[in-house]
Amino acid sequence: MIFKTPTQYFLVSGASEGYTPLNAFDGALIQAGIGNTNIVKMSSIVPPHCKRISPIALPPGALVPAAYTSITSDVPGEIISAGVAVALPEDENQNGLIMEYSAKGERRKIEEIVRDMAMEGMKLRGWKIKDLKSIAIGYKIKKIGAVLAAVVLWG
Amino acid sequence: MIFKTPTQYFLVSGASEGYTPLNAFDGALIQAGIGNTNIVKMSSIVPPHCKRISPIALPPGALVPAAYTSITSDVPGEIISAGVAVALPEDENQNGLIMEYSAKGERRKIEEIVRDMAMEGMKLRGWKIKDLKSIAIGYKIKKIGAVLAAVVLWG
Amino acid sequence: MIFKTPTQYFLVSGASEGYTPLNAFDGALIQAGIGNTNIVKMSSIVPPHCKRISPIALPPGALVPAAYTSITSDVPGEIISAGVAVALPEDENQNGLIMEYSAKGERRKIEEIVRDMAMEGMKLRGWKIKDLKSIAIGYKIKKIGAVLAAVVLWG
Numbered sequence: 001m002i003f004k005t006p007t008q009y010f011l012v013s014g015a016s017e018g019y020t021p022l023n024a025f026d027g028a029l030i031q032a033g034i035g036n037t038n039i040v041k042m043s044s045i046v047p048p049h050c051k052r053i054s055p056i057a058l059p060p061g062a063l064v065p066a067a068y069t070s071i072t073s074d075v076p077g078e079i080i081s082a083g084v085a086v087a088l089p090e091d092e093n094q095n096g097l098i099m100e101y102s103a104k105g106e107r108r109k110i111e112e113i114v115r116d117m118a119m120e121g122m123k124l125r126g127w128k129i130k131d132l133k134s135i136a137i138g139y140k141i142k143k144i145g146a147v148l149a150a151v152v153l154w155g
Numbered sequence: 156m157i158f159k160t161p162t163q164y165f166l167v168s169g170a171s172e173g174y175t176p177l178n179a180f181d182g183a184l185i186q187a188g189i190g191n192t193n194i195v196k197m198s199s200i201v202p203p204h205c206k207r208i209s210p211i212a213l214p215p216g217a218l219v220p221a222a223y224t225s226i227t228s229d230v231p232g233e234i235i236s237a238g239v240a241v242a243l244p245e246d247e248n249q250n251g252l253i254m255e256y257s258a259k260g261e262r263r264k265i266e267e268i269v270r271d272m273a274m275e276g277m278k279l280r281g282w283k284i285k286d287l288k289s290i291a292i293g294y295k296i297k298k299i300g301a302v303l304a305a306v307v308l309w310g
Numbered sequence: 311m312i313f314k315t316p317t318q319y320f321l322v323s324g325a326s327e328g329y330t331p332l333n334a335f336d337g338a339l340i341q342a343g344i345g346n347t348n349i350v351k352m353s354s355i356v357p358p359h360c361k362r363i364s365p366i367a368l369p370p371g372a373l374v375p376a377a378y379t380s381i382t383s384d385v386p387g388e389i390i391s392a393g394v395a396v397a398l399p400e401d402e403n404q405n406g407l408i409m410e411y412s413a414k415g416e417r418r419k420i421e422e423i424v425r426d427m428a429m430e431g432m433k434l435r436g437w438k439i440k441d442l443k444s445i446a447i448g449y450k451i452k453k454i455g456a457v458l459a460a461v462v463l464w465g
Contacts, residue, residue, distance in 0.1 A: 002310065153193070203371060
C-alpha cells in the first residue's frame, strides 16, 4: 500500500459567508474545524474496523483525506445545504459507505436524500445496514456563502 | 517525498445505473472492481519502472491514487463513454503518460480520442512511444447512469 | 497521521496550447515544471515552519500534494489567467493560507484578486500577516489553451 489505511473517522459540517466563493468555502472549513488542514478529496469508504470518534483538533497543515461535499451561492436569500451519510454494515469485516449531497434547498430535505443514497449504495452491494449516521447543514445566503459537510478520516 | 511512489498499475472500467448520479458513479466504481476503496484523484503519470499488472482486489477502505474520468447522464437512451490511455516511452527511465476522456458518444470514438491525446502528450515531451495501452467503456442510459475508466496505481 | 506533513513549498505557473483542453492542461503543468509528476489536489494550507524553496525537479511519477487552479479556453484571442497567493502569519506557530483564482482576464487583475482573497482569509482567522507571496500567469488563446498556478508541497 502507498498510503496507510485510516483507523478513525468523524463527521463535521460548516457554513460561512465569504469575500469570494473560495473564501466562503474556506470559512465553512474553519467553522467545521478543519480549515487549517490540507483536505485531500477521496471517494467514499469507511474502512472495516475504523472507529467513529468525536471531532478532534487536527495538526495545522496536516494532509487529511476526507469525503466531502460543498456548494456555494451568490444569490441573496437563497438556501443551500450540504450533507453526508455513513452506512455501516452488519458484517464488521466489510467496509462502510459514505455518500455526499449538496444542493439548493432545506437542510432536512438534503439530509433525507443523502441518507437514502447511502442506503441505496448498501443495497447495491447486497449488504445489510447495522447503523446509518448523517450530518447536514443549511444556510441562507447574505451575499456570498458556502456550506460543507464532510467525513474526515484519521488515525 | 511525502508519499511513496507507486510501483504497479492496472486499467479498469465500469458502468452502472444508479438511484442518483453519485450512486451511479459508485456503481461504476464497483463494476470496475474499485468500489470499496478510497480513490484519490491525481494527474496523470505512470512512474518509470512501474509494472502493469492485472486488476487485483484492493484492501477495503485503502487510499488508492488513480487517474480517472467519469461522466453521468440522466437522459434515457443517451450513450456515454469513458476511456483512459497510457503511453509508455522508449526510454525506460522516463515516465509514462496517462490521458483520460469521457463524453457523450460511442465507446470506439472516445477510445480513439483518448489514445490520440496520449500520443500528443508524448509528442509534446519529445519522447518516442514504445507502447500505447487503453481501456474504454460505453453505456446506454436507462434512467440515471455513469461510466468510469481509470488507471489505478499501487505497489 | 496517515500522511507526513510537508516541510517545503514552492510556487509555479505555466501556460500552454494543446490538442485538447486536457492536453493544454498537461502542457501548462510541463511548463510549470511539474508535468511529469502525479499532482494530488488539496485545500490549501502551508504548514507551520514549512520553508519556501526555489522550484526543484521532482522525481518523475512522484505523488505530490499541491494547491492549484487552472482554466482552459477554446476561444481564440481570449485572455485567461491563473494565480495563487500565500499569506504567512506573524506567529510562526500558525499555518499559512493559500488561495487560488483563475478566470478570463488579465494576469495583473487576477493576481490582485487572489492576493486580496489570501488577506481576507487571514482576516477571517484574526491573524496578522507577516508576508504575502503570489504568482500569476496570463495567456492569450490561439486555439485551445490552459493556464495553471500552483503551490507545491514537498519535503
